[in-house]
Amino acid sequence: MNWPDYPIDNRPDTLFLDVDGTLHPGTTAYLVALEMKRRGLVKGSFFRRAIWFGLQHRFGRLNYEQLIDDALKMIQHVPVIDLERMSYECFARDVKPNLFPNLESHLDSLRKTGSRLVLVSSSLRHSLEPLRIYLGAEEIISTPIIERRGFLTSRGPGPACYGPGKLHWAQLWCELNQVDIKKCAAYGDNYSDHHLMQATGWPVAVRPSRNLRRHAIHQGWQIVD
DSSP states (O other), X not given: OOOOOOOTTSOOSEEEEOOBXXXXXXXXXXXXXXXXXXXXXXXXXXXXXXXXXXXXXXXTOOOHHHHHHHHHHHHTTSOHHHHHHHHHHHIIIIIGGGSXXXXXXXXXXXXXXXXXEEEEOSSOXXXXXXXXXXXXXXXXXXXXXXXXXXXXXXXXXXXXXXXXXHHHHHHHHHHHHTOOGGGEEEEESSGGGHHHHHHSSEEEEESOOHXXXXXXXXXXXXXXX
């Protein structure tokens, strides 16, 4: 894939990386949910709801707060330690082998010359931790989730990390780390990512959806196919 080739003297301070559809073709949280279904930990109704939410996402009408609330109700009985173990298994089996071509070398070259990598995703932090470690990313920005006694219970304060919420949390991260967001890059694949991408100095549309492709062409953004 034709990943961006940044000049050595003009590279982003930080790369904000959407995960699902941007770094690999699957949906990380869904892959973990499938593993939970195989083990009898979630009901089939979870996946019927997931299909409906997926259609809402495709057409830009997804209420992500509702999706998170529904998902947490379905998995609130699953210990976090089991969720983390399944996440590592799914990463090894379903995510790592399907990372897009040349992604690791592209990110390695940037990381080794000083650019920081931050995953920004609507998927649960727990399901993304194996990928964060593998890519050498510094941090995961995702929807805050409250954990009590080893179980996930509810959403934390603030917006979900989806659409404008991604920009909210990325801006907060920049403030805490004294980083100018205009000196950052943002990689995304869906039109819902355009809020964050628009705010950065290097927006990169990766295998973009139709709406994002149209927007990226109009804005003159780099497109990776």
